[in-house]
Amino acid sequence: MCEVTKGNLAAFRYLFDNNFADLCNYLLLYLHNQALAEEIALDIFTYIWEKREFIQLKSSFRGFLFAAARNRAVNEYRKEQKKIISSLNVEDFSFFHSVSSQELLEKEELNQLICNAVERLPEKSRNIYRMAWEDGLPQKEIAVRLGLSAKTVENHVGIALRKLRESLRPYYEQIFLLVLFFLFF
Numbered sequence: 001m002c003e004v005t006k007g008n009l010a011a012f013r014y015l016f017d018n019n020f021a022d023l024c025n026y027l028l029l030y031l032h033n034q035a036l037a038e039e040i041a042l043d044i045f046t047y048i049w050e051k052r053e054f055i056q057l058k059s060s061f062r063g064f065l066f067a068a069a070r071n072r073a074v075n076e077y078r079k080e081q082k083k084i085i086s087s088l089n090v091e092d093f094s095f096f097h098s099v100s101s102q103e104l105l106e107k108e109e110l111n112q113l114i115c116n117a118v119e120r121l122p123e124k125s126r127n128i129y130r131m132a133w134e135d136g137l138p139q140k141e142i143a144v145r146l147g148l149s150a151k152t153v154e155n156h157v158g159i160a161l162r163k164l165r166e167s168l169r170p171y172y173e174q175i176f177l178l179v180l181f182f183l184f185f
Contacts, residue, residue, distance in 0.1 A: 023044065023065060024038050026069055027041055027069050030069075030073035031076060040076065044065065044072060048065075054140075058150070117163075117164050118130070121159075122159070125156045127146075131145070132153075132157050139157065
């Protein structure tokens, strides 16, 4: 990978030739779609070439490659789920018609509780949390943007999640129902 970082196209080609088929097969386990698996594998290699100067490997190149593939497969799955949910016709759900104004008010209050819990996070953890969870940025990209190490970003995400769990624990059941409500309505 060191040679790739320097812009050595032959080294990149070697990595591509020796990993592309395995990466496609790995993605196929998640996606069950050969064309999509190949497209995402190509996207990952394109990303690696374009960001080669900024990529810092914690372990092996293959480990990095397969972690990226897993993350992309999960993102693709989430995107497909959102498409399915957004295509549902809201009028088909009798539950939606039975939601009282009191229940909607409670959902609004829960949403506000979550927003308040995020606001109470330490500033750096709050900013990193928002970049990771609300903006959907990978931790490595956050690290590059903020000039921090990937481990520091990972620590701040952990702090944010731990503090949110602590402050929202009494509301887990209501939050679960709120998430279901937003997913389907």
